[in-house]
Amino acid sequence: MDTQTELATHFDNSRKHLRAVAFRMLGSADEAEDAVQDAWLRASHSGIEGVSNVTAWLTTIVARICLDMLRSRRRRSEEFTDIAELDSIIAHEDSDPAEEAVRADSVGLALLVVLNTLGPAERVAYVLHDLFSVPFDEIAEILQRNTAAAKKLASRARHRVLGTDAVPSGDVASQRRVVDAFLAASRAGDLTGLLAVLHPEVVRRADLPALASHGRTEIRGARDVARETLSNTVRAYLARPILVNGGVGVVVAPNGLLRLVLALTIEEDRITAVDVIGDPTRLRELRLSLVEPLPVS
Known part of the structure; x- marks a missing residue:
């Protein structure tokens, strides 16, 4: 099997995992799919020669793409709060509200909302470590920080996500x-x-x-x-x-x-x-x- 065919096989086997990582980082199914497709283009251009863990390598590529997308989104100061159009948005969903609710539960709607309050680096550190068990030294490389800084970012994000109850x-x-x-x-x-x-x-x-x-x-x-x-x-x-x-x-x-x-x-x-x-x-x-x-x- 040539290396390009081997890479394609690895990528197909990892696609579900890569899409899950990207979706939790970006909170958008369409953007997650774009990130995964971009990852394939970058990976196929680089090749897997010398790569010992292809899934981890592909995860790193997706994470870097998502980090860039999150930073770009922040610079544009995107807002998703057009209240006047809320009901029309819901009304034009492809499925009925009950089906949409089931999909939301499957990924944790509340989690996506809270993740959207995090900064790009915090979100990447938290998602990779706490949700997908990526080691901090690999996260540090993606964020171009040292390991201690990556741990601090994840800890700060964890505190935001889990919160501190104001009541018993x-x-x-x-x-x-x-x-x-x-x-x-x-x-x-x-x-x-x-x-x-x-x-x-x-x-x-x-x-x-x-x-x-x-x-x-x-x-x-x-x-x-x-x-x-x-x-x-x-x-x-x-x-x-x-x-x-x-x-x-x-x-x-x-x-x-x-x-x-x-x-x-x-x-x-x-x-x-x-x-x-x-x-x-x-x-x-x-x-x-x-x-x-x-x-x-």
């Missing part, structure tokens, strides 16, 4: 149960279920007119808040629990792109306040972290 873990678990019930009732169109988790005097505030019901940036009372919630059932399919500034809240992120955050105030197993945050500046200021174990790669 027992309270987080209790809040999670309330949020799960809220989302389940929202998806099922269950008015009775919503009324069971909303405080009778709950208040819903929205920071953008586009998020408000009939222009009302504030709504009071469980029945009115529940009715508005049921008018957004499609969004509920793409909503996931997440830690918002240490407390359990909700993120709405079609395809992992942050659109809305619901910061919830929960007292005695009832939601007493819902703050709907869609303003890009406010979204950037939130401390978002995971509220559940990392998904298995």
